[in-house]
Amino acid sequence: MILHRRRLLTATAGLAGASLLTGCDRFADSTAGRRTLRVGEDANLYVQRLLMSGQTQAREFPDSMISPWFKPNGSIDPPDSAYKVLAANNFADFKLKVDGLVETPLSLSLADLRALPSRTQTTRHDCVEGWSCIGKWSGVPLSEVLNRAKLKPEARYAVLHCADTLEYASGDGAWLRPSEPGTVREAHAAYVQLAAAGDWGGSPTGAKDGKANDDTASDDAADGRRPIRYYESIDLFDAFNPQTILAYDLNGKALPVSNGAPLRLRVERQLGYKNAKYVMRVEMVSSLAGIGEGKGGYWEDRGYEWYAGI
Numbered sequence: 001m002i003l004h005r006r007r008l009l010t011a012t013a014g015l016a017g018a019s020l021l022t023g024c025d026r027f028a029d030s031t032a033g034r035r036t037l038r039v040g041e042d043a044n045l046y047v048q049r050l051l052m053s054g055q056t057q058a059r060e061f062p063d064s065m066i067s068p069w070f071k072p073n074g075s076i077d078p079p080d081s082a083y084k085v086l087a088a089n090n091f092a093d094f095k096l097k098v099d100g101l102v103e104t105p106l107s108l109s110l111a112d113l114r115a116l117p118s119r120t121q122t123t124r125h126d127c128v129e130g131w132s133c134i135g136k137w138s139g140v141p142l143s144e145v146l147n148r149a150k151l152k153p154e155a156r157y158a159v160l161h162c163a164d165t166l167e168y169a170s171g172d173g174a175w176l177r178p179s180e181p182g183t184v185r186e187a188h189a190a191y192v193q194l195a196a197a198g199d200w201g202g203s204p205t206g207a208k209d210g211k212a213n214d215d216t217a218s219d220d221a222a223d224g225r226r227p228i229r230y231y232e233s234i235d236l237f238d239a240f241n242p243q244t245i246l247a248y249d250l251n252g253k254a255l256p257v258s259n260g261a262p263l264r265l266r267v268e269r270q271l272g273y274k275n276a277k278y279v280m281r282v283e284m285v286s287s288l289a290g291i292g293e294g295k296g297g298y299w300e301d302r303g304y305e306w307y308a309g310i
Helices: 005-021 025-029 031-051 081-088 110-115 142-149 215-221
Strands: 096-100 106-108 119-126 132-141 157-169 175-177 180-184 226-235 245-250 264-266 279-285
Touching: 081 157, 096 142, 106 142, 110 132, 110 245, 119 245, 132 142, 142 245, 142 279
Parallel strands: 096 279
Antiparallel strands: 096 106, 119 132, 132 245, 157 175, 157 226, 157 279, 175 180, 245 264
């Protein structure tokens, strides 16, 4: 079943966007504001689940409507040295880890992933910033990977850990942008758990020894910085949707670095920031509480909705 849900939600989205643009930052930062926004998100999730089954798909488009250039969102060239080593070798040494609450942990190369059953879909990417692009994605359905890993009964969420560092936590808990290494963003984050302090994620970001296992972390150890990398999460309802894929091709060619090579999530019924790029690890968990700040994603930890359904 394909449901043109965007039409149904256009009016609501417009009102929400208008309220944000008219300066509700102070309200959103208040306790009452956060509670109100959570209620709105819960209502959005409830309506989406009520209207759609786990097999409901987003609209797909003819190839004639593919955008001439697919605008990249978020990071376009991760600064992490471990990622750059992989990219320099055309990702020949890349391995996707699948672990957590699974019976059979996996380590899959790009060749392994390409050998699995694949899906190609031409869909529209809707960015929270207000722009859209249509692209033709090919990849392996996430369900194919998870079925091979054999989920444990308590698994509830898939957490996608990514390669791109978006900021650092300094020794005193301040946040530093990679592009502005001398600029302190905030000083309240000493308690923050990093999305990926070690092996592409999973270790708490507040590890007291500040140690990590990858090359990027060692690059920053000398000046006391620890990387906060991008991460995202979806529940099993979306993870097993047939359009939810780990994409390795865009418009018939290998995924460019700017669009998330070697692997990115496509979860077509949610906004663009949920479509994590540079995916290195899929971790199955029973709760999101122990990852990042417990909100389910890098941007969610900073106030965005966890369920960004459209």
